[in-house]
Amino acid sequence: MLTTILNWSEVWAPLIPLYVFIFKRPKDKFLEIVAGYLLTALCINAVIDVSWILNSSMPALLKNNNFLYNINSICRIIFFTFLFRNAIKLFKKKYLNFFLIAYLVFFSFYFVYNKNFNTLNSLLHSTESLSLLIFSIIYFIRLINSDKVFLAFDPYLLIIAGLAIYESVNFFVFLFYQYLLIHNPKFAHYLWNVPNIIFIIFCLLISKAFYGRFNFKT
């Protein structure tokens, strides 16, 4: 039962923040970037999980769903780089544009020449994790060094905290996942629960970010 819940967490977890987003309609327009990511992740993860369950009756293209994980990773880096570029303004826009273009060009060439887009690519995932983790760490270090005090509710603080936790834990999972799938698939299967659990936490933090400050009646 718990395994089923965890296996399907990639699908049901994004529904929570998406529901809050529709219900609360946060005023900050840049939060739409996060909502956009969640919607994309929901669609991709739904296809992944459905194709995994109905593997035998699926069309040939969806029998191996690993490429969808790769697409999910690319989407994640695109959406969150946009968030760091437009909402958080971590660096100058041109630097983040350059980073994104370099990332996409590099992996386009990488996949064109390696032709292994149908496997869950550790290099792609760990690069994504490391890049977003570095952005998140820079964001927090800047906040620590600045004089700014967060008296008002800041949704980005929660989103980036969630992203940092998600990427920090997933970095090692993604880095060795391809290796483990070959050498110890049982452990790899168990290990996949870790990203699932962290993804739930990430989605809950995003939900809180969308919801805003709790108003307790006294």
Place this chain on the structure above:
Amino acid sequence: MSIELSIIIGIGAMFLLIISLLLAFNLSQRKKFQYNQNLLSLKEQQQNELIKAAVRSEETERHRISEELHDEVGALLSATKLYLSNLHDKYGHEDNEIYKKSLELLDESIHKVRSISHNLHSGILKELGLNEAIQSFTQKISQHGRLEVVTELDEKYSSKNHENDISIYRVLQELCGNIIKHGHAKSIKITSRIKDNILTFTIKHNGKGLTQEEFEKLRYEGKGLGLKNIQNRIILLKGKINFERSEHENTITLNVPVNALL
């Protein structure tokens, strides 16, 4: 060490690293918040000290002017009156009307100078206390048939801090002055009450009143030194002032914590 164990240690280490970073951020926020609070309280303290110094120097200046008016101008006017009487005795009663008018004007001037001097001086406060000073002041501004001023003051109040009493007295003086000058009121009623360590003065009048928003606006626009003085003294008293306007009656409520008066 197996690769599986290395992965688990790696995941744990990364997780701890991020949690430490988040905790460091939280700690830095708390420290910054505490620092800002201290800074704010220091600024407030400095501002209060400045206001206190300004109020004190204003009071000293009032005192000086009051004494000079009383001792110098008052004495000069009394001497002039004496000389005028002597002149009248010496040169007869040919122009009696002019003499009478001059004497009348001189008397009025002496009376005015004494009245201004007493208003500026806070001696009565020291001697008789706040309630007596307010009653004496309201009696002076009362004009039969034109302005009726009624007071109902709580006798339970006993003065504990002379400087704060002066501030309350000056605020009431300024408010009554404004009600007469700008509000053109025909009747004013001042009541005071002590409850739960709060001394509350309520001024009701039938003139043109202000709303709280209008008071704040006038104060921020810097129109009128009087309103600024009122606000400064209220900050010193750690009190609150509230203006209410209604069709028939306007109310000004002044709340002063009694502990602040200690």
